Amino acid sequence: MSEKWNITLIITRKKGDETPHTQAFPIEVDPDEYVLDGVERVWAFHDRSLTFRHACHHSTCGACGMRVNGVEKLTCITTIRSVTQNGGTLRIEPLRNFPVISDLVVDMGAMYLRLDAAHFSQVAPLPDTGLPFEDDPATEDPQFERLVDCIECGCCISACPIATTTSTYMGPAVLAAIEHRYRETSDISLLNLADGEDGVWRCHSAFECSAVCPSNVDPGWRIMNLRRKVIGHRVRRFFGIQTQEKVLR
């Protein structure tokens, strides 16, 4: 027989031009269920007008990123046990730094467009998929491909203090995508894309992106690595050293 907890979900609601407000939903849960299961239970048994995004339920689609008790979480892999206790509360809020469309649904269109501009590829040869400092022999064979780590959940952008104050900043996910794509292609135009006021230099090293990333992307490390690449490119350009430009596939 599974354990049962009584918890209260305090969900931020907003429809149209309403001012955001919270609504409490007491529910009974199994603590080993996931936060997304709790949100779905509220939708199924308490309020069918609650809107939220979800799809795969196994951390592949990146749709269910929300703030749980103030911290960005992929709710489909965050157990209720890990974020509250029996009789406790769970504050569920939409991701920050994105326009709220309805309740927990935010408009991530700007991020997707920027990822497109970075030629973000969701699939890459095995050696190019992980972080370069990870020693994983299973990823050495270039004839195989897999999905890259970034699932475009937007948690990193929500946690970023710089994205809080300007919507023009590319953001950690996009800069990480540029870094990843550059290592794969050596396309100089990617460095030029990142080398700007709203690009790689706008990061102020809070590393919150890496702290909340649910998918081992480590955007903070990638942004700093991208800076090194940009500096190297600038120095080579200053001394007139030719760099062989490559074209994206």
Add this chain to the structure above:
Amino acid sequence: MKNASSPQNFLRWFDPRYRQIGTWGFILNRVTALGLTLYLFMHLIALGQLAKGAAAYDGFIALVENPLFKLGEMLVIAAGLIHGLNGIRIALNSFGIGTRYQRVMFLGLMALAVVGIAIFGAKMFLFS
């Protein structure tokens, strides 16, 4: 509504709730930078007393012997150490050096700042 610049969003820079240690580094660097900038202006005003003659400057120096000013000087030293040492971490990380160890670097450098503050504090308040 987009996340347009607003005073509320600016204040979030100084809100460490629910955030990790990196945000403490971020906040400390901003607070100390504002403090050091304010100090720079005060310092220039103080030096301006020299232009008013020796008596004016001596009067000012007598004023800053007040323990409150000493505490202020202590805060300047603390801000300088925290901002400078944290800045070294950020500069190194920005060149891709030690990025994976930025948390440890931050804690280590802040420990060093605390030691420095303690030494300066002892020198200023106990052995002056």
